[in-house]
Amino acid sequence: MFKINNLTYQYEKNAIALNNINMDFSKGDVIGIIGSNGSGKSTLFMNLMGILQPSKGEIYFKDKEIKYTKKGLLNLRKNVGIVFQDPEKQIFYSKVYDDIAFALRNLGIDEATIKIRIEKALKAVNGIDFINKPVHFLSYGQKKRVAIASVIAMENEIVLLDEPTAGLDPVSTRLIVDIIKGLKNHNIKIVISSHDMNLIYEICDYVYVLNKGNLTACGSTEEVFVNEEELNSAGLELPWLVKLHKNIEIPLFKEEQDLYKYWKNEVLVTNKP
Template sequence: MNLSPTAPAVVELVDAGYAYEDGPAVLSGVGLGLAEGRSTALLGRNGSGKTTLLRLLSGGLRPATGQLRLHGEPVAYDRAGLTRLRTTVQLVVQDPDDQLFAASVEQDVSFGPMNLGLGEDEVRARVDEALAAMDIVALRDRPTHLLSYGQRKRAAIAGAVAMRPRVLILDEPTAGLDPHGQERLLDVLGGLRASGTTVVMATHDVDLALRWADDAAVLSPDGLRTGPVAELLADQGLLDAARLRRPWGTSVAEVLRAHGLLGASQNGPRTPEELAAWAGQASVGGAGV
């Protein structure tokens, strides 16, 4: 299912399945299309196949059944085909220490562009751009082993951003970050989205998904469901099947509608801050039902 039916998918899994050696199927019959400029939260319980799905989308794994398509064409899993895919789609794994390997931040971020055979000036421009996008310009010469956990997260993402992907895939990017670190990361991801990058984030945090994403993709024993994030995260049956709790914002909106304070078609507040702002506006100008 294409999450944005009005726009063609940049990358798309079609009826895809995968099983690890000597194990049962992790995914079966999965369809997921990612349209340009959309943000998608991938949710599901531990062991539901989120990381496997991300690796299928980025070419790290090859579907046992079905296809991965790039711009509507099946991906070829040879060197040329995977290079073409990885100039469009980049995956950042959950643990930055699994991704960072160079002595300094600049060296690590420059590795991908250099492997594309780009000229020195182009590599330098991409590194500058990625460091600025992730707000870590001051860390350019810092040894990677001296970075804080949050700085290592942003440096790992910068390495992917330097490839100028149209689709950036993040596996639990806020895991291990304190609230301030999470907000800083969300700010820089917002800047990437504003520039037209499609961002996919696997997360267990339903509140984060509701406030951040345009769309959701929810893995449960019944398969993969996709659609607008507010719609899917209000489906209690789906949440129960996926072992996810109801988001705070969904519950608040339900209470407000039950008391006639929010119209059926109005979006409810997604955070305590939005609720406070909404309450202040309502007290001045009425609830606006």
Template sequence: MAADVLLEVQAVGHVYADDSHGLADCSLAICRGSRNALLGANGSGKTTLLLHLNGLLQPSSGCIRIDGQPLDYSRGGLAALRRRVGLVFQNPDRQLFSANVFEDVSFGPLNLGLDEASVRARVAQALAAVGMAGQAERPVHHLSFGQKKRACIAGVLAMQPELLLLDEPMAGLDPGMQDDLLRVLDDLAARGISIVLATHDVDFAYGWADDIHLLAAGRCTASFAAAQLPLQEAALRAAGQPLPAVVTLHQALVAHGALPAGPVPRGMPQLLALLAMPAAAEDGMNETARASQRSAA
């Protein structure tokens, strides 16, 4: 196994009590310090996979390894795993249960047996990381939905994990809240924390992730660097996913000679920047003209 692989899923299957299959021969690897998007339609197995990565579910078949070693499902083994791998649920109300923000974020560190000073330091650092340094004494039920999501992330960060798992983190957030959360995730990634998030938003996955893992019917059908997504149209279609809008638009502009064929931008701001460069547009039109001349010849 490559030295930079933190966590590896090897041919994992999971059968629920009602005999439905949550995962089926699912394999993928998460590299240390990377940003990963689990991309798939509802019911593709994204949440089930996240629950396995945190040890809340055990495989019916196959194996999950961290640092090359199989997960230890004993009480002590799971406690050690959850200090390294933190999970943020899609609905923050499933995760917040204390009276105020400080109490909720301090729950994990207190259970580690840390002294009061260490707990307060961890809580302060975690709240600062999510932009809620001034909200420690605020009642949880007074928080907005976006603040609740950030409080949940802070509660996980207070455990100082190596890997952060998030289930549909942008769900239910307005554009401003999504921008706030995106800045938090970017800051965490810059600090070297590995991130895995589940999403069905191909545009977001393409613009944000380092690596994309396509899920369909409980199986990882493809894993690739996000920058290679424009070359993965067949795999995307097989997983019920369209090309990102920016890729489709770029292809149309290339076909009309307005832009050169590459590189493909990862978001609308980059595409608009390309269109604002007269030289790029001229090069694209010149290439179209040359192609026409070759065809005529």
């Protein structure tokens, strides 16, 4: 998996987007990268994909330093996929099937295998019903799911998701959460950049906090999110379950259902006449 050593990236001479970043993605199955606008999250993702090359430092994948040659980047992108915040940036064909097939055809995969992969990928995102639909007929949320399906069809070992639920309604958001959990269950490593702290708290097991290009905190999800001062400094807020833990002194729960179970078994039973 990815390991980042002393990564620095400068867009301009005096503008440092990432400053001496160290990360190890072997520490979790679903990694969260959080920070406010301008913190460096998207720049980090572009460095991981080789779209940008570090000004200083190294990025390793599977214990080998990334090589910024055509061959080196091709090998990287066979194993690592990215879903951008705006699905329009990675959907190029007019029909869903052809768009997902594009990268597979470039790799020389036969059409029978492509068909199997596309159907499998669309089923994974609950999108098989629009396999032959024109892309312009799809909603924003459906386009996000097609973008994710394109990455799933590549059978990547690791998937980078940049703000996967941004701009989605609650139903579409829950679908994306279910997709991410499904990928994890199939042993695919997930790295998520998001402003949605409730999403990160629910599905991530390790979190890195970026603040103006600096890595200011990291640790298990629970460790990071109980540090309210650090999160406030980074322009972030606590997830609602952590707020309840802090403000009404109940145990810290990772999932909503655990809170309801506790309330039913401990609070209501204790106070029952």
